[in-house]
Amino acid sequence: MGDISAAKHTVLFDLHLELGAKMVPFAGYAMPVQYPDGIMKEHLHCRAAVGLFDVSHMGQVVISGEDPAVAIEALIPNDIQALEAGQMRYSFFTNEKGGILDDLIVTRRADDLFVVVNAACKAQDIGILTEGLKGKATVTEITDRALVALQGPKAVEVLARFAPDVATMSFMSYRELDVAGVLCFITRSGYTGEDGYELSIPNGEAVSLCRKLLAETEVEPVGLGARDSLRLEAGLCLYGHDLTTETTPVEAGLLWAISKRRRGERGFPGADVILAEIANKPKRKRVGILPEGRVPAREHTEIADEAGNVIGEVTSGGFGPTMGAPVAMGYVPLEQSAIGTKINLLVRGKARPAEVVKMPFVEQRYYRG
Amino acid sequence: MSIKFTEDHEWVLLEGDIATIGVSDYAQEQLGDVVFVEVPEVGSDVSKGDELSVVESVKAASEVYTPVSGTVIGVNGDLEETPTLVNEEPQGGGWFVKIRIADASELDELMDEAAYKDYVEGLA
Numbered sequence: 001m002g003d004i005s006a007a008k009h010t011v012l013f014d015l016h017l018e019l020g021a022k023m024v025p026f027a028g029y030a031m032p033v034q035y036p037d038g039i040m041k042e043h044l045h046c047r048a049a050v051g052l053f054d055v056s057h058m059g060q061v062v063i064s065g066e067d068p069a070v071a072i073e074a075l076i077p078n079d080i081q082a083l084e085a086g087q088m089r090y091s092f093f094t095n096e097k098g099g100i101l102d103d104l105i106v107t108r109r110a111d112d113l114f115v116v117v118n119a120a121c122k123a124q125d126i127g128i129l130t131e132g133l134k135g136k137a138t139v140t141e142i143t144d145r146a147l148v149a150l151q152g153p154k155a156v157e158v159l160a161r162f163a164p165d166v167a168t169m170s171f172m173s174y175r176e177l178d179v180a181g182v183l184c185f186i187t188r189s190g191y192t193g194e195d196g197y198e199l200s201i202p203n204g205e206a207v208s209l210c211r212k213l214l215a216e217t218e219v220e221p222v223g224l225g226a227r228d229s230l231r232l233e234a235g236l237c238l239y240g241h242d243l244t245t246e247t248t249p250v251e252a253g254l255l256w257a258i259s260k261r262r263r264g265e266r267g268f269p270g271a272d273v274i275l276a277e278i279a280n281k282p283k284r285k286r287v288g289i290l291p292e293g294r295v296p297a298r299e300h301t302e303i304a305d306e307a308g309n310v311i312g313e314v315t316s317g318g319f320g321p322t323m324g325a326p327v328a329m330g331y332v333p334l335e336q337s338a339i340g341t342k343i344n345l346l347v348r349g350k351a352r353p354a355e356v357v358k359m360p361f362v363e364q365r366y367y368r369g
Numbered sequence: 370m371s372i373k374f375t376e377d378h379e380w381v382l383l384e385g386d387i388a389t390i391g392v393s394d395y396a397q398e399q400l401g402d403v404v405f406v407e408v409p410e411v412g413s414d415v416s417k418g419d420e421l422s423v424v425e426s427v428k429a430a431s432e433v434y435t436p437v438s439g440t441v442i443g444v445n446g447d448l449e450e451t452p453t454l455v456n457e458e459p460q461g462g463g464w465f466v467k468i469r470i471a472d473a474s475e476l477d478e479l480m481d482e483a484a485y486k487d488y489v490e491g492l493a
Binding site: 033034038039040043225229294295296298318319321326348 | 407430452
């Protein structure tokens with residue numbers, strides 16, 4: 001994705017280099033794909049202890065106004081009004097065809113909404129929000145804060161040493177707390193399937209706070225490579241791959257994120273298409289795929305039925321270090337989406353047997369209080 | 370008996386008319402954790418420059434090309450169970466394929482160990 005010398009730096013750039021990271025261009029930023037331990041070890045470490053991820057390339061946005069929760073619902077099908085202050089929800093922007101323009105996390109705060117969007121879609125999303133909320137709410141990108149994820153079964157133990165109150169937060173909740181004397185926006189959330197937190201830290205304090213966290217014996221830095229294999233094992237979608245403008249929330253299996261009230265009231269882009277698809281069932285569905293044997297099936301690998309007809313495509317795939325085996329997800333016709341359906345993956349011209357399986361591949365371990 | 374290297378980071382060790390082929394230490398470091406190696410069928414004929422093998426790391430799939438022409442007479446069966454041999458012993462137990470070569474002169478244009486070392490240092 002472009003030239004690394006032209007890429008933007010997050011405030012943690014120099015720290016990444018110091019830690020020996022291999023930097024790659026990603027969504028316009030120079031980001032660590034891995035540290036000297038490598039993807040496999042970083043992945044396993046995050047599942048066993050704690051991984052620290054720089055996700056400052058993602059967009060942080062504040063939406064303020066008279067009633068931003070009402071206003072934003074015109075742009076997304078998700079139920080933001082149902083959130084109490086301090087609660088957050090997985091959401092997505094849809095277009096008039098019911099396709100997905102990006103996924104995002106919306107947190108309702110006492111007086112505004114705090115939103116995190118994907119790095120690659122940042123400009124588009126801020127445009128959608130600014131245009132779509134004109135006259136109703138003010139959209140402000142936060143550029144003076146880094147975003148860091150602390151993920152893994154021991155994340156609570158580590159972070160509570162610096163901010164004891166984080167221990168009582170439940171999954172998908174938000175608080176503003178002092179972490180070693182630095183006021184952070186903290187959410188108990190993440191993209192690994194593990195318990196953990198995301199910390200929005202003032203730029204000036206980000207390096208020193210990360211150093212303090214990394215000094216804890218349980219914590220190791222983890223790059224984008226393991227971030228991808230962790231989220232894949234957790235069955236979580238990656239925008240631009242598993243979700244695109246060509247996929248609807250119904251096909252993607254994201255109906256849990258559209259409440260009954262929103263379905264009833266409609267009033268979001270693509271509502272007619274999405275509601276019709278809920279009623280009539282989608283033509284295809286996102287499924288988990290477990291290849292037999294050890295050959296990974298990467299993105300764009302064709303999926304065939306047992307007779308050899310191409311029926312779909314892998315949208316994310318690779319090796320799952322915790323599974324110790326290749327894992328994938330992709331889209332297949334509804335008729336072939338049942339758990340246990342035998343399929344073939346056409347890897348370099350060879351049909352490799354695989355099976356439709358339940359996701360997540362690795363059990364999610366969120367803290368629900 | 371001397372080991373030769375290609376610009377694509379394959380190595381070839383010629384003993385008699387049998388060439389053993391693998392990837393260099395530099396290559397395995399670039400690839401990262403290897404999770405699968407696809408090798409050709411024993412008995413297949415390959416020409417210099419053909420795709421010989423595909424190495425799958427956690428990161429991505431990468432092709433390995435044969436620097437010599439000939440007939441595949443053996444593949445490293447240990448890689449099936451232990452693909453990480455490529456990371457652990459790239460120039461030993463992590464070999465890929467043995468080829469009975471037709472023309473030893475194909476090795477002439479490859480780099481020797483010292484030249485390859487210079488080449489890799491130039492890449493950093």
